[in-house]
Amino acid sequence: MNTKITKTIVALSIIAVLTSISPAAVPMAEKVPGNAMVYVGWAGQSLTFKGSMFGQLLNEPGVKELFGTIKTAASKALEMTEEQDAPAIFDSTWAMAAIAWQKPAAVALLDIKIPRQGGKNAAPAAGPKEPTPEGFILIDLQKDKAAFDVHFQKLLGLVGKKAELSQVAIGNLSYHSTSTPAGPCSMGYVGNFFFLSIGDGAATKIASVVNGKSKSLANSAKFAAAMKEVAGQNVQMAYYVDLPRLLTIAEKLTPKDSPDGQNKFRGIIKAIGIDGVTAIAGASNIVDRGFHEKCRIFSPAPHRGVLMPASGKPLGAGALAGIPADADLVVAMNIDPVKVLAEIKQIASAIDPNARKELEEGLSEACEQLGLDVDKDLLAHMGDQWTLISAPSLGGTITGTVLTVQLKDATKFSASLAKIEEQVGKMIAGNPNRRRSPRGTIRKYKSGEVEVHYVSVAGSRDPIPVAPAWAVHKGKLYLAAFPQVIAAAVGGTKEKPLTQSPAFAALRKRVSPNASILTYTNTPSLVRQFYGAVLAGGTAGINALGKFAPSIKPEMLPPLPKVEKYIWADISAVSSDAKGITIESYGSMPGGGLLSSNFSPLRQGLATSIALPALWSAKRQARQAVSMANLKGLGLGITIYTTENNDNYPPGLIKLVETGSLPAEMLMSPNSGRKVRKDSKGKPIPPFDYVYLGAGLKTTDIPEPAMFILAYERPEINKNKGTNVLYADCHVAWVSMAKFHRDLAKTQKWVAENNK
Secondary structure (H helix, E strand, C coil): CCHHHHHHHHHHHHHHHHHCCCCCCCCCHHHCECCCCEEEEECCCCHHHHHCHHHHHHCCHHHHHHHHHHHHHHHHHHHCCCCCCHHHHHHHHHHHHHHHCCCCEEEEEEEEECCCCCCCCCCCCCCCCCCEEEEEEEEECHHHHHHHHHHHHHHHHHHCCCCCCEEEEECCEEEEEEEECCEEEEEEEECCEEEEEECCCHHHHHHHHHCCCCCEHHHCHHHHHHHHCCCCCCEEEEEEECHHHHHHHHHHHCCCCCCCCCCCHHHHHHHCCCCCCCEEEEEEEEECCEEEEEEEEECCCCCCHHHHHHHCCCCCCCCCCCCECCCCEEEEEECCHHHHHHHHHHHHHHHCCCHHHHHHHHHHHHHHHHCCCHHHHHHHHEEEEEEEEECHHHHCCCCCEEEEEEECCHHHHHHHHHHHHHHHHHHHCCCCCCCCCCEEEEEEEEECCEEEEEEEEECCCCCCCCCCEEEEECCEEEEECCHHHHHHHHHCCCCCEHHHCHHHHHHHCCCCCCCCEEEEECHHHHHHHHHHHHHHHHHHHHHHHCCCCCCCCHHHCCCHHHHHCCCCCEEEEEEEECCEEEEEEEECCCCHHHHCHHHHHHHHHHHHHHHHHHHHHHHHHHHHHHHHHHHHHHHHHHHHHHHHCCCECCCCHHHHHHCCCCCHHHHCCCCCCCCCEECCCCCEECCCCEEECCCCCEHHHCCCCCCCEEEEECHHHHCCCCEEEEECCCCEEEECHHHHHHHHHHHHHHHHHHHC
């Protein structure tokens, strides 16, 4: 595709992004075809929007000046490129965007066309060979169509010098079109509406709906019912996703990966719990100059998979008790750790057949090291009420962060915790025979009524700036990076409780009273605390760019009072019912409903589930890498020995330890988890994790060093799935069992012949 055409599409797509960021009923839904499976509508600028905190912030002279300076700097930067028309293209695009973002607009995906697959002897199907989308951007230019068209025509003239643009006329509809790998791209007008579409027939579908000849999305009963639950009186932005249609298309596009010609797609969708989702809808509503944003996931209970963490019981009356009013961040949630772990196992199993096994092995390994059962002895005694608090009065910004967990049985949990402390204490104690070995110690001390335990590490080359701490007090587990934070959280601060703050109480009423997850962010406090860092970093950046864009000056960064003027605290909540899950938020800036931290349990749950197989694989590969490093060290020690002993290989691995060529710890593999045993004189006691075959041989005896196994890791350590091997030429490799057995047979034959 011609680069000029590409730039036209990119330029117009920039406008789409700027215009699809919400007062009408649901913006532009009456102009979108009824079969749209993804829709985003933007209401444009209105008096309500301009009067909002966000609208007022955008109208600040300094903000306008900043955008103007960015435009000038970008245009000048493009002047230095080899593309002669680049600055003019950018200027036209910017001018169009400046008009478009103020107007009602919609972005929609109507379909994804999948090429027909012919039979074995069938002739190749006509049409595109790759999936092609069908969608569009639609902007209601209203009285500013003429001003917009001036820049649009200029843009067409600039890119049309070499671009293969054609004029298409269908009835009263006339537009420009060009071919792209994704299908025909069309752009033009239907009355005062500008459109940019992709796909065969998309332009005529747009015109049909705009002219009132076809059913619109607004007339869809399913869409109307969904929007009724999220849209308010002043909708600034709305979105809708017909998830079942998207999943059906995604399934067809997913490669079939099993002998019966099927794929695991539906199994994975079911495992992550979204197979019952019928739609996702959301809206950003302007309420009292702030943004109340609501997202609804329509899915019948019981909620499973990634939706399960969002379906906990409503927070109890005491969930926020003891939280100081100066808290910068509060996250309170009802979530059952036992159920979460079970869902993670279920999802991992569906995504990768070996994932659950890997996970179970990892948990089993952890249980063995800790000397207890993580499920039965730890998670089973934890309650479902969790709270994360970060407050300056607890120990400073960020550092004053503490996690609390309500316990079902504090006595049994404390007993299990004592076992963990004992095992962890042994693991972090370090090597007392090595002067520079860092030594960790678990310490404890009394602070008022609470006994705080923490880890102290001494002797590290790089001092560790934290002392991980924990305590069990009055049926709660406390975790923090510093013992002082726990002492402050238990003992209390001079701050009044957050629940007694009128400002918080007013904010709390903005979201569901039945929330199972609640997040509160004291944005003004965070802005004030981090403004200095932003000021320093921003000034440094501006000074660095000064030689390229002299018009950008440090004075353009807004003073703190101007920023604080438009910033409120934010609150967000997750609640569930028999028909679905609701995520909502309220604050002075838009974006909370979509970007709210309350999405994190869902997003992180999905990400964790998908990443588990990779994480366990990475852990296994890391252990293999250490084992290979051990073998390379062994090979280096053998090379030193043969150099000093007339090409004779050492009689055994212990000899290398005695001569100082190899630390005794390197005789054991990290894959086995075993530690080397030593006698009273400090001499290593076999068996070791590596088998050595060079005893009694000389380097000159080896006819093919690259095939001769000098040492190898015992295969049973890796469950006979392969093993790490050191060859006589000193290269180390992970080999399959088939290759290992072949090379071992040759090696043993050579050894037998040499001994004769």
